[in-house]
Amino acid sequence: MTDSDRIQRTPPLADQVYRGLRELMREHAFKPGERLVEANLARRLDVSRTPVREALSRLASDGLVEFQDGGVAVLRLTLEDVEEIFEIRRLLEPPAAAQVARSLGPQDNEAFRAALARAEAARSVIEFSEANIAFRGLWVSRIANRRLRKTLLRFDDQVSLVRRTTLVDPRARSVALDGLRRLATAFLAGDAGRAAAEMAEFVDSAFEFFEAAFPEDRP
Incomplete structure (x- = not known):
């Protein structure tokens, strides 16, 4: 079996971005209520906006961010x-x-x-x-x-x-x-x-x- 025949096991880019953003949140890189702009995050992580968008959707499902006023913000707990x-x-x-x-x-x-x-x-x-x-x-x-x-x-x-x-x-x-x-x-x-x-x-x-x-x- 050649290298080209082997299944690539590198996590999809969206998964990597998702885990990276979760870790940044754990490290308090973002403040509660802070708006997360796709373009800014893409530049910060050196990726396109598509995996960032997918990662933000997953973070919303996790209850870590919320969609508001057409954007995304870090969850502000009460x-x-x-x-x-x-x-x-x-x-x-x-x-x-x-x-x-x-x-x-x-x-x-x-x-x-x-x-x-x-x-x-x-x-x-x-x-x-x-x-x-x-x-x-x-x-x-x-x-x-x-x-x-x-x-x-x-x-x-x-x-x-x-x-x-x-x-x-x-x-x-x-x-x-x-x-x-x-x-x-x-x-x-x-x-x-x-x-x-x-x-x-x-x-x-x-x-x-x-x-x-x-x-x-x-x-």
């Missing part, structure tokens, strides 16, 4: 949005964490220890935010139910639009790190009940700091 997202997280994440704790084997221990060590070593808001996302990505990736996994990742992408803002508060980082330690202990012990309880506490603690990020929305 307190009501956050309340709804965390209500779903409270229902889904504790039993999911329990499932993960039951399924982990010795081969997973090093990955969880490394993820926790990364969070403990973080010395900036950006470093801790990235470590927090990595730890979450690790345990969510161990969820056997792919639809549940996809659902949690979808909401995670949405709250990532404001997560770094909440972690500017040193107390929020301290509380989050303590939660990661407790979760890691439960996962490493294979303790499903403790993992569920710690996840419920982790979600509730996170919500308090997210809620504080929307003072103008509170009655």
Whole structure:
């Protein structure tokens, strides 16, 4: 078989643009409510406007951008949005964490220890935010139910639009790190009940700091 006969496995350009824009959003390269102009994005990514348009449509399906006034803008979450997202997280994440704790084997221990060590070593808001996302990505990736996994990742992408803002508060980082330690202990012990309880506490603690990020929305 020659090189020309082999199936090309390079991701389509639209997929590459989609992943690139998602990563830029996670890095807070765009502000909530900021308009995304196809031509500007195409120049920034050095591509044509067609894959940018396709990527924006997918991001809209993910709930990360919204169409408004003939254009596209980064989603601007409200307190009501956050309340709804965390209500779903409270229902889904504790039993999911329990499932993960039951399924982990010795081969997973090093990955969880490394993820926790990364969070403990973080010395900036950006470093801790990235470590927090990595730890979450690790345990969510161990969820056997792919639809549940996809659902949690979808909401995670949405709250990532404001997560770094909440972690500017040193107390929020301290509380989050303590939660990661407790979760890691439960996962490493294979303790499903403790993992569920710690996840419920982790979600509730996170919500308090997210809620504080929307003072103008509170009655």
